[in-house]
Amino acid sequence: MTTSSRYSQDADEIDLIEVARELWAQKTLIILITLIVTVAVGAYAFLSKPVYEAKLFLQPPTYNSIADFNYGRTKEAELDPYSVKDVYDVFIRRLQSESLRRKFFDDVYLPSLPKDKQEGSRELLYAALLADLTIAPVRGSSDRYEISARTNDPSVAAQWITEYLKRADDVAKAEMIRNVTREAEVRARNIEQQIETLRISGKEAQEDSIVQLKEALRIAESIGLENPPLISGNLSSEVSAAMDGQLTYMRGAKALRAEIRNLEERESNDPFIENLRDLQIKAGFYHGLNVNPEDVALYRQDGNVEEPDRPIKPKKALLLLVGVLGGGVLGVVVAIARYVVRRFRTAKRIDPSQL
Incomplete structure (x- = not known):
């Protein structure tokens, strides 16, 4: 009975040296699995379409660039002047508006897709646009915003930002000019x-x-x-x-x-x-109060929109490294699993009563 218990205990224990020997014995299998995983990951890395990202940072305009909005707006005229924040808020609100995104989706994004993709779900396509074209405040700053676009074509990414920004600027300027003109007209009617x-x-x-x-x-x-x-x-x-x-x-x-x-x-x-x-x-x-859109600015660009020259994904070197490491780990796991199964079967075939 004592001999049987000792053998059962030995069978359940795994000798690290023996495991190392088994891994070395199965090195061909481990290398083969590593190669298969690495090749699969490498195929994905080199065959998948690259994704390029263009970025632009925005910040509030200067007071001089909004001066024409405040022409004639004094306390004596009973018209409060616009602050830089007032003007910038109008622009940011338009920049992030759902109506502008939908208009851009219909006019620019959808026509750029292949015919077969255009026939897909509009909501799914719109969700894809929202993932590819993002507007968000810069972390740590209350008034700086970042607009970024991701596409498979670097020139398209830069064009998207330029076009979207122009549309937002045009709509926001039109709103500001309407506000200025409407207030001037109301004031003129009161005087009349x-x-x-x-x-x-x-x-x-x-x-x-x-x-x-x-x-x-x-x-x-x-x-x-x-x-x-x-x-x-x-x-x-x-x-x-x-x-x-x-x-x-x-x-x-x-x-x-x-x-x-x-x-x-x-x-x-x-x-x-x-x-x-x-x-x-x-x-x-x-x-006669009128504002020329060319004489005012609602925001400032921090830098220029440039075509990205390097894709942000797939990151081939990182993927290959992950493939090698992941394949190696998977090969080791498979080798150990084979060793454990074989050892377990060997123990089952031995009858302890004969010892």
């Missing part, structure tokens, strides 16, 4: 309403003056006062200054008729309305 109110008030004041002068004319004619009375000394200037209101008739019927005729024949009261010309100048300024 003030001008119209002043003109109405001026017309009513003209009509009131005619009524008052006609009443004074009747009084002057009723008392036979054709010309203003001649008053000498200091009293003359005092009476002349008081020839308004109830004493208007003292101007004399002749002067009153001329004044009434002048008011009735007046075509416009604009020259006589206070502050009207200033308001007209302001309204004209806001009507």
Whole structure:
């Protein structure tokens, strides 16, 4: 019984020296497996299409590059000027918008695919675009963004970034210009309403003056006062200054008729309305306020978009190294497994009762 137990224990133990001998004995198998795995991995590395990545970093514009957006925007004009952050936020929002991605997918990405792939699931193709064209903030920076494109053609990767960036810039500029123009138009309409109110008030004041002068004319004619009375000394200037209101008739019927005729024949009261010309100048300024897209910038490029000259994957050297190591490990595992199975079968064939 003791001999049987000792043999069973020896059978379950693996001698490292014996294992090393077995591995050496099966070195051909290990080398063969290593070669097979390495060749398979190498075939993938050299036959798969290379993937190229183009990158571009974006950062906020300078204050000078957004100056035209703030032309005429002052506290006196009741229009708050745009900050660099305001303008940059509009651009980033458009850059990351779903509508722009969808438009780029329909106009650029989908037509670039082979005909057979274009007939596949649009959602899967769109998901592939989102994986290939990414926009993300730069780690450690709150206002710098990175836009990258991955394709099998290095020139296409650079073209994608250029085209996508141009589309985002055009849409964001159009939005900013619409905002500026709309606010200017609202301001111009408000001023025009003030001008119209002043003109109405001026017309009513003209009509009131005619009524008052006609009443004074009747009084002057009723008392036979054709010309203003001649008053000498200091009293003359005092009476002349008081020839308004109830004493208007003292101007004399002749002067009153001329004044009434002048008011009735007046075509416009604009020259006589206070502050009207200033308001007209302001309204004209806001009507003519326009921003040239070429004179403003919503972002700055940190560098240029360049065609990548080396693929980011497959990394052939790394894959070959992994193939060699992985194949070697797999070969060793297979060799040890064969050794263990053979040893186990040998132990089963021995009858312990004969020992």
